[in-house]
Every structure is written in structure tokens, then in C-alpha cells.
Amino acid sequence: MSMIDEAVQQADQTAAVLAQPGALSKLGDLFASCFPAASARLVADQRTWQVAGAAAQDSLTAAGVPQAEPFVLPGEPELYARYENVELVRQALAGGDAVAVAIGSGTLNDLVKRASDELGRRYAVVATAASMDGYTAFGASISRDGYKQTLDCPAPLLAVADYDIMAQAPSVMNASGYGDLLGKVVAGADWILADALGVEPIDATVWSLVQASLRSALSDPAGVKAGQAAAVAELSEGLVMSGLAMQAYHGSRPASGSEHLFAHLWEMEGLGVDLKPRRLSHGFKVGLGSIAMAALYELVLELDWSQIDPAAAARRWPSWSQRAALIETKFASSDLTVAALAQSQAKYVDAGAVEARLADLIAQWPALRQRLADQLLPAAELQTRLRTVGAPASPGDIGLTWAALRDTYSRAQLIRSRYTVLDLLAEAAELEPLADRLFEADGFWGRQRG
Numbered sequence: 001m002s003m004i005d006e007a008v009q010q011a012d013q014t015a016a017v018l019a020q021p022g023a024l025s026k027l028g029d030l031f032a033s034c035f036p037a038a039s040a041r042l043v044a045d046q047r048t049w050q051v052a053g054a055a056a057q058d059s060l061t062a063a064g065v066p067q068a069e070p071f072v073l074p075g076e077p078e079l080y081a082r083y084e085n086v087e088l089v090r091q092a093l094a095g096g097d098a099v100a101v102a103i104g105s106g107t108l109n110d111l112v113k114r115a116s117d118e119l120g121r122r123y124a125v126v127a128t129a130a131s132m133d134g135y136t137a138f139g140a141s142i143s144r145d146g147y148k149q150t151l152d153c154p155a156p157l158l159a160v161a162d163y164d165i166m167a168q169a170p171s172v173m174n175a176s177g178y179g180d181l182l183g184k185v186v187a188g189a190d191w192i193l194a195d196a197l198g199v200e201p202i203d204a205t206v207w208s209l210v211q212a213s214l215r216s217a218l219s220d221p222a223g224v225k226a227g228q229a230a231a232v233a234e235l236s237e238g239l240v241m242s243g244l245a246m247q248a249y250h251g252s253r254p255a256s257g258s259e260h261l262f263a264h265l266w267e268m269e270g271l272g273v274d275l276k277p278r279r280l281s282h283g284f285k286v287g288l289g290s291i292a293m294a295a296l297y298e299l300v301l302e303l304d305w306s307q308i309d310p311a312a313a314a315r316r317w318p319s320w321s322q323r324a325a326l327i328e329t330k331f332a333s334s335d336l337t338v339a340a341l342a343q344s345q346a347k348y349v350d351a352g353a354v355e356a357r358l359a360d361l362i363a364q365w366p367a368l369r370q371r372l373a374d375q376l377l378p379a380a381e382l383q384t385r386l387r388t389v390g391a392p393a394s395p396g397d398i399g400l401t402w403a404a405l406r407d408t409y410s411r412a413q414l415i416r417s418r419y420t421v422l423d424l425l426a427e428a429a430e431l432e433p434l435a436d437r438l439f440e441a442d443g444f445w446g447r448q449r450g
């Protein structure tokens with residue numbers, strides 16, 4: 001049994017994933033077995049239709065699956081995942097009872113995923129690029145009332161990833177997927193930390209779905225950029241595994257840590273949303289967040305934790321009302337402030353718990369430090385790989401000022417209840433000093449700033 005088949009058995013929303021060269025030719029048979037007696041409606045945009053529309057139609061026809069008229073959205077301007085487009089897709093699908101088959105990547109998949117769920121239907125997806133890990137994940141990243149958020153909805157019942165098609169996708173799209181997958185290096189370190197401190201134990205089965213093949217999936221950024229079949233296949237497989245791991249875990253912890261908090265904050269604030277010809281992708285933000293967090297982790301690993309006094313840190317730890325007052329000053333948007341208050345309160349612990357957690361960390365630091373060091377890669381290495389794959393690798397590349405990047409270190413921790421190294425550092429009163437050091441003349445970012 002393949003690695004992906006084993007992962008599908010752990011997942012509870014997706015019934016079948018076929019990921020291999022030529023997989024699209026099997027779409028019809030798979031659809032017929034996943035959705036017996038249903039008709040299909042292909043949903044694509046003009047670009048993805050050109051890439052895979054006819055082959056998808058042929059495969060469905062050959063398997064005897066009745067088809068409604070395809071729904072093809074414009075290719076230009078680039079489709080955006082805003083809620084109005086969910087409504088557009090839903091209204092189109094509501095005209096019949098066919099099961100939607102999304103042909104596309106991030107945005108198109110998210111629109112069809114959410115629209116189908118609003119109609120009480122499951123759906124299928126044909127992946128056209130290795131651009132993110134959402135093909136096999138639940139939830140849709142949608143902008144609503146000007147605020148990017150993850151809307152609830154189940155993963156597809158059937159996912160088809162044809163590596164021949166994905167290898168021919170624009171290289172910036174596969175570079176985005178590389179950035180998203182690179183984030184799993186940092187996310188793994190954050191989970192190790194949360195596990196060691198008793199915040200969120202590691203589920204060993206789920207952990208291995210993401211981490212066991214991660215190093216090999218990330219091993220050939222030059223091959224991904226060149227569209228080499230083997231490199232894109234490994235990357236695609238890593239992304240599919242990541243989505244299935246989230247399903248198996250019923251949460252995003254296996255695939256998302258502090259690096260995603262950086263990306264989510266930039267996403268929610270609309271960074272790069274107007275870039276032409278392509279919007280700043282999720283994976284590009286995650287990639288830069290991964291460099292940023294790997295650099296911070298290097299300082300964490302160098303820190304002499306035996307010099308940290310848990311009792312003194314506990315005395316400096318703010319009450320919830322002090323913390324809430326600080327959060328009120330951090331975000332321009334009131335929606336974000338409200339969300340950050342709720343998320344931060346969910347993980348707020350009192351001074352006694354902070355003291356105990358730091359004492360626990362110090363007691364197990366040598367062994368924990370080794371686990372973290374084994375998991376992580378140097379920030380400079382991540383930066384080189386992202387440049388090689390053709391992804392942004394410094395703040396200027398994504399239109400972020402040095403000051404805004406520095407500020408993200410202080411704010412990212414506030415927007416989600418997930419416990420990461422950012423929380424540990426905040427509790428130890430080390431977050432601001434260490435983040436400042438990164439921007440000093442000899443710090444990781446300071447050296448690049450010149």
C-alpha cells in the first residue's frame with residue numbers, strides 16, 4: 001500500500017486519493033465509485049480548463065458518469081477567494097444536483113469546497129499545481145467583509161493529483177507549494193515544544209504522516225523550479241500527506257506552527273493582495289515566515305536557559321487585563337483586534353502556570369534542545385532553498401518593510417490560540433529582546449539589511 005493510501009485510512013473525510021502520473025485518466029472510475037449514481041459538474045477557470053478540462057470530461061464520459069454543463073470562470077483577472085465568489089459558485093451549482101469536480105488549485109478548490117458544503121454536498125478535486133496543502137485538508141481560506149478567514153467545510157471526498165499536469169504548472173505555483181511545505185520544518189519544532197511542555201502531545205501516527213517524508217519532499221528545490229517530474233511528484237506527495245494529516249488529527253497543528261502565524265497575519269491584513277499579475281500566494285508568505293522563525297529558533301537554541309529565573313518571569317507576567325490592553329493597541333482592524341483578544345484569551349495562563357512551565361522547560365532543556373536542533377534547518381539554508389525554487393526570501397520581496405517584519409514577531413503570537421515558541425518566549429520575557437537581536441547589525445536580518 002502506498003504512503004498516501006495508508007494516510008487516507010487515517011483520514012475520515014476523504015475516501016480516495018489518486019496521486020500519480022496520468023491519474024486524471026482514472027477520474028471517471030473513481031468518481032463513479034465515490035459518488036454512485038451521481039452526475040458530475042466540472043468547475044474550472046479558463047486556465048485550468050485548458051490544462052485539464054477535456055481530459056476530465058473524457059474520463060467521466062468513458063466511465064458512464066452523466067455530466068452537467070461545465071462551469072468555467074474567467075481566467076483573467078486572477079480569481080480571488082472572496083465570499084462573493086463562493087456565492088457565485090453555489091448559485092451555479094444550486095441549479096442542479098450534480099456533484100462538483102473542482103479543476104484547479106488553492107482558490108478554486110476553496111471556493112468549490114465551501115460552496116458545495118453550503119449546499120450539503122461533498123465534492124471532488126483535480127489538482128492542477130503543487131501550490132499548497134489544501135487539496136486534502138478541511139476548511140476554506142476565504143476573504144469575507146475584507147477579512148481573510150478560514151471557513152469551516154469538509155475536505156473533498158475524492159482528490160486526483162496528476163503529477164504530469166502538476167509538473168507543467170507555472171513554476172511560481174509549485175514554488176508556493178514548496179514554501180508551504182517548508183513551513184512544516186518549523187511547525188514540527190513548535191509541536192515538539194508544545195509536546196514537551198504538556199500543552200499538546202504529539203500524535204506519533206499523525207506526526208509521521210507529515211514528517212517522515214518531509215526532508216525528501218523538500219530535497220530538490222532546483223528540480224521543482226525546472227518542473228522536473230520526480231521533484232514535483234515528491235513535493236506534491238508531501239503536500240497531499242500534510243492535508244491528510246490535518247484530517248486525521250482534526251486540526252491544523254501537524255502542518256502549521258508559528259511560521260503560519262506570520263503568514264496568517266499578513267494574509268488577514270491583505271499583504272500583496274493587489275500584486276499583478278499574481279497575488280502574493282499563501283506559500284510565499286509561509287516561506288518567509290519559516291525563515292523568520294528558523295532565525296528566531298537559532299537564538300532560542302543558543303540561549304542559556306539556566307539563567308532564566310521562572311519566579312522573576314512570573315512576577316513580570318501581565319494579568320489578562322494588562323495583556324488585553326496591549327492587544328488593543330496592536331491591530332489597525334477592529335475585526336482583527338476582536339479575533340486576537342478571543343484567541344489570546346483562550347491560551348492565557350496565570351503567573352503560577354508560567355512559572356511552572358518555565359521551570360519544566362529548564363529541567364528538560366538539554367534533551368529538548370537536541371530534539372529541536374534535530375528537527376530544524378538553519379535559517380540561511382531555508383533562505384537559499386527558497387531562492388533556488390524561485391520564491392521570495394526576504395521581506396522586500398513581498399513588499400514588507402524591515403519595521404513591519406520586526407513588528408510581526410511581536411504580533412503573530414496574538415492572533416491564534418496555538419501554543420508555539422513565540423508563547424514560550426513571551427512568557428520568559430525573551431520575545432522582544434531576541435527579536436531585536438535579529439535586526440541588530442550582526443543579527444540574521446541585520447546583516448542583510450546592510
Ligand SMILES: [Zn+2]
Pocket residue numbers: 132133180260282286
Ligand atoms: Zn499552509
